[in-house]
Amino acid sequence: MKTQVAIIGAGPSGLLLGQILSKSGIDNVILERKDGDYVLGRIRAGVLESVTVDGLKRAGVTKNLEAEGIPHDGCKFVFNGQEYRVDFEKLVGRHVTVYGQTEVTRDLMEARAEIGATTIYDASNVALHDVDGAAPYVTYEKDGQTHRLDCDFIAGCDGFHGVSRQTIPADVLTTYERVYPFGWLGMLADVPPCHEELIYGKSEQGFYLCSQRSKTRSRYYLQVPLTEKVEDWSDERFWDELKSRMLPEDAKNVVTGPSLEKSIAPLRSFVTEPMRYKKLFLAGDAAHIVPPTGAKGLNLAASDVMYLADAFEDYYHNDHSEAGIDGYSARCLKRVWGAERFSWYMTKMMHSFTDDDAWDAKMKQAEFNQLLNSEYGAKLLAENYTGLPY
Known part of the structure; x- marks a missing residue:
């Protein structure tokens, strides 16, 4: 088999890339090591920046998003009993949209099926070959047979543990990493949200987040030590702990119910450079x-x-121009590091660290006071939260 772009990974990024390329007339094949049900079963993000919505519009898959997505013009911060609402629309004239990653993935899967583009699920032992040569190719196993996919380029959208980054020689990459000493215990439940917008909270017991996937499905998170085990957290224990961390007026609005899913996710910051080899x-x-x-x-x-997608369109539609390809890594990393800074700032301010001392407590309070007392500070947070310039 031969294609122009081989895409490794059928998560939302791989599917989005494939859909945009297909609409632009660029042939592509997606290889995924798991089956479609497994991909859809991954419970992840649910807050979309306007940039992401623009990308889904570019891919032509916003019908369900426009019908079911929930625009959020702000969010609420609670810090040791103090509260403050960051008004995105007032401060920066933008909003975010609540629409689950599962729904995004399903929409992209269905759109890809409608145009008859090729996605190969259950592709095991995927290996990338000659990525530094003129004729790269990918091999994989399917139904007991070994297959080969020849291509012009390979897009590695296969996640942290995927084969793509591991294919790049170690001496080519520079890695930056920060591992945090806690995780998020998350619970998904078919109960209405306790608040119309997200609540980011810091209490004496640690961080909590009241999030949502729809008007009838909620997602809650608690900061927990990495030593905690999911099986030790009954639904009753989770709800009790969540409400104990919240403001009383917020806690009384929590509707409890059986969990659909519970998991503990460790927190880390990670960047590898460059993003092209x-x-x-x-x-x-x-x-x-x-x-x-x-x-x-x-x-x-x-x-x-x-x-x-911009880089590939430039290459295939502009006489094989390599300007976009050559600039891809630098363009991405500028935005990546901006988002890393913001995520680090939010994590540091809103979580309790085991080595926090009195100085750290004062610094966190000063950060929150900036939201309370400075429109410029609140505007900077709103600008970052709704999305840095693309």
Whole structure:
């Protein structure tokens, strides 16, 4: 088999890239090591920047988003009993849209099926070959047979543990990493949200987040030590702990119910540079990870994909110009590091660290006071939260 762009990974970034390229007349094939149900079963992000919505419009998959997505013009911060609402629309004239990653993925899958583009699921032992040569190709196993996919370029959208980044020689890459000493215990439940907007909270017991996926489905998070085990957290214990961290007037609005899913996610910041090696391009979690505090993971992946789609369109529609390809990594990393800074700032301010001392407590309070007392400070947060310039 031969294609122009081989895309490794059928998560939202790989599917979005494939859909944009297909609409632009650029042939592509997606390889995914899991089946479609597994991909849809991953419970992840739900807050979309306007840049991400623009990317979905570019891909032609916003019908359900426009019908079911919930625009949020602001969010609420609670810090040790003090509260403040950041008004995105007033401060920067933008908003975010609540629409789950599962729904984004499903929309992209269905759109890809409608145009008859090729996605190969259950592709095992994927290997990338000659990425530094003129004729790269990918091999994989499917139904007991070994297959070969020849291509012009390879887009690695296969996440942190995928094969794409591991294919790049170690001496080519520079890696930056910060691992945080806690995780997020998340619960998904079919109960109405306790508040019309997201609540980011810091209490004496630690961070909490009241989020939502729809008007009838909520997602809540608690900061917990990495030593905690999901099986030790009954639904009753989770709800009790959540309400104990919240303001009383917010806690009384929490509707409890059985969990659909519970998991503990460790927090880390990770960036690898460059994001391109010869004919191989990294996008999304294959190149960078941010703590979920700033809601940037899916949004950064989407902007990577749009930069990469721009580069491929420039190449195929402009007499094989390599200007976009050559500038891809630098363009992405400028936005990546901006999002890393914001996610680090949010994580540091809103979480309790084991080595915090009196100085750290004062610094966190000063950061929150900047939101309370400075429109410029609040505007900077709103600008970052709704999305840095693309």
